[in-house]
Amino acid sequence: MSEVSLLDLPPVGDTTTFSYITQDKSMPLLADGRASYKWLWAHAISSQLYNVPEAATAFNAIGFHHNEPGSRQLGNSFRFLVYVDGDEAFASKPLSKSGNEIAINVPLPKDAKTIELFVDPLGDLNWDMAIWADPRFVFSNNPTPSTAGK
Ligand SMILES: [Ca+2]
Secondary structure, eight states: OEEEEGGGSOOSEEOOSSOEEEOOTTSOOSTTSOOOSSEEEEESSEEEEEEOOTTOOEEEEEEEEOOOTTOOOOSOOBEEEEEETTEEEEEOOOBOSTTOEEEEEEEOOTTOOEEEEEEEOOSOOTTOEEEEEEEEEEESSOOSTTTTTO
């Protein structure tokens, strides 16, 4: 099985002024102390569109609720949504506390063209700081000899 980081691919569109891509290694991340060095920081409302690489069989990430310690954290619940070719393929439960995380595992149909990563503010936009940690495409079939064995 091979993988390609979403962050190594150019976004097709970006409909928010808040989202940006970073690989800041200085920030503490996932709840149990695991470090994630590739992540997409996205304040709701956030939409990021990417082309699905050929032969990708799944999109995986960890959705993480990130808020700075001591922030007021008013109304800061949101949820992660993934659309494949415009259709909803994944919707998380609401995440309401800093440190909450959820596994995002989305199987991709063989002919999938685009994937949209969306953060739904669930009404209130305050402190809706979402992180897509380790966003990546998975290739479970090693479809071509050139990628096998890497
Ligand atoms: Ca909210």
